[in-house]
């Protein structure tokens with residue numbers, strides 16, 4: 088693929104006489120071939136938009152350029168003198184960022200997750216982990232231990248990952264694949280770390296800002312997904328730290344939740360600014376909250392506090408900041424009907440994974456039928472609750488793949504040798520997996536595949552976990568070239584009484600056309616903090632808390648590079664004067680309301696207190 092891309096770039100370069108082609112060879116010979124970036128530098132011809140086949144220049148203004156390939160009538164648009172102006176259109180049917188409104192019920196989200204980028208995961212970027220496994224005596228299992236192993240190389244290593252794993256061209260390719268949204272997982276450490284948390288603070292935010300710029304340019308909307316929370320909301324490796332759940336669970340459960348509310352406010356303040364709200368119209372507050380551990384009351388009570396925090400920033404109504412996305416906690420969509428009834432633009436996220444059903448017998452066709460069975464409940468939830476998304480799913484029908492279940496894991500019970508060897512798939516295999524993808528897309532209606540790409544393992548020298556790799560699947564035939572192909576797929580499989588057509592009408596409050604007054608009964612049922620805390624605290628007064636007396640600090644705003652050089656050897660244009668905002672929507676930047684530790688108070692370890700005794704200050 089890269090070879091083809093570089094040939095295309097060379098062709099462009101040949102067509103432009105003064106072009107200079109630089110080939111940056113990878114420094115390490117053991118690195119996989121995909122890490123050899125080819126950068127083509129071409130003088131800028133002054134264009135600020137383009138359609139299929141046009142050359143587009145990187146927003147970094149280093150003169151690097153590539154060919155924009157989009158056979159769906161998409162257009163990139165980026166004026167270096169007005170970088171916050173109207174953006175591109177992902178496809179001919181896309182809604183131009185900054186000019187055209189997204190209409191729920193008419194427009195369909197066809198998206199991918201940008202997994203493994205700003206929150207790393209061993210199975211998505213194995214190469215990054217392979218560089219540090221067995222190099223120190225730290226057992227590397229998640230980003231936390233990876234950071235510890237990296238030691239004083241942390242900033243260098245993470246920045247290398249952020250700047251190479253996903254680049255501007257990925258977003259152009261996402262639009263070119265017929266997709267119009269991305270869900271971008273981010274960790275709390277984009278804002279700050281405290282105490283001895285080893286994760287790299289603040290730097291991922293710089294790359295999130297780049298993603299906003301690129302998405303604007305290519306006409307893609309962003310669902311910001313708070314994927315990793317203080318204390319860990321699910322104990323899985325992708326929450327930052329594998330092990331125990333300390334968010335709304337255990338002695339530090341309340342304090343970690345309070346700290347999270349401050350971070351939710353900080354993100355909301357940024358993305359609700361006029362300059363950014365059209366590019367980031369959705370925010371997920373807690374990825375995959377573990378209801379089974381945390382319990383219904385704490386989950387719902389936290390969601391209601393987050394709702395109030397967010398709407399206090401944004402106000403109520405269609406154009407006021409992001410939709411607020413809650414995860415269903417692996418309970419299904421139906422239990423959420425009536426929750427915070429009347430709430431303004433509250434949306435539900437489900438992550439149905441065929442891969443983790445421990446189903447060892449179903450054929451791929453039977454798996455496709457199982458995916459179609461998600462449709463009726465999804466459609467019902469759209470009518471009864473509001474916007475209902477499939478925020479994560481994959482084409483995998485088993486849990487094969489390098490480190491899919493964590494570093495060192497080896498799945499049993501499946502023919503993984505067959506399913507890992509994507510280059511040997513037969514036409515029947517390709518068709519069968521593609522049907523699973525089509526079924527999932529049609530059933531979920533508004534979806535985000537997990538994930539856009541899986542990096543190559545430096546050990547295996549190939550892309551592992553192929554059924555989780557949208558880009559690779561699209562190139563090789565197990566993901567449709569045009570995701571619109573999925574429309575109506577399940578109608579051909581489900582019986583009439585299994586259908587449940589959604590008529591496009593959400594409850595009025597769900598799309599911002601109601602007062603946003605939440606049912607008082609709901610508000611009082613789910614008051615925050617909850618009256619008890621898992622696993623066994625019946626009196627909340629014994630739990631240590633933080634205090635809302637810290638000073639809020641806004642997230643940094645982007646800076647823009649100016650226009651690329653217009654001739655060989657020339658310098659980039661002047662940096663444009665733009666009103667990039669302050670990072671803050673409301674007037675209370677600097678307000679002393681941020682949850683922080685109480686001076687002089689000794690707290691249990693906020694990441695390891697799930698079974699500790701409570702020691703109030």
Ligand SMILES: *[C@@H]1O[C@H](CO)[C@@H](O)[C@H](O)[C@H]1NC(C)=O
Pocket residue numbers: 139140141154155156157158
């Ligand atoms: C789109 O652009 C690519 C790259 O220039 C070209 O190969 C392809 O033929 C174009 N497709 C259409 C439909 O024009």
Ligand SMILES: *[C@@H]1O[C@H](CO)[C@@H](O)[C@H](O)[C@H]1NC(C)=O
Pocket residue numbers: 217220221546
């Ligand atoms: C790390 O060491 C273990 C035990 O020797 C070995 O099985 C594994 O393959 C090594 N992993 C890497 C990435 O070097």
Ligand SMILES: *[C@@H]1O[C@H](CO)[C@@H](O)[C@H](O)[C@H]1NC(C)=O
Pocket residue numbers: 392395396399
């Ligand atoms: C929201 O604003 C109201 C009114 O100013 C205030 O009473 C309430 O405490 C705020 N809630 C949160 C969670 O910030």
Ligand SMILES: *[C@@H]1O[C@H](CO)[C@@H](O)[C@H](O)[C@H]1NC(C)=O
Pocket residue numbers: 462463466575577578581585586587588589590591
């Ligand atoms: C869900 O609703 C959509 C929109 O009306 C429809 O296209 C789809 O077929 C429905 N799915 C089922 C299984 O009823």
Ligand SMILES: CC(=O)N[C@H]1CO[C@H](CO)[C@@H](O)[C@@H]1O
Pocket residue numbers: 208210322323324325329330491492493
């Ligand atoms: C130990 C652990 O947390 N493993 C998880 C790592 O992430 C993968 C992929 O999401 C999960 O399948 C594992 O359970």
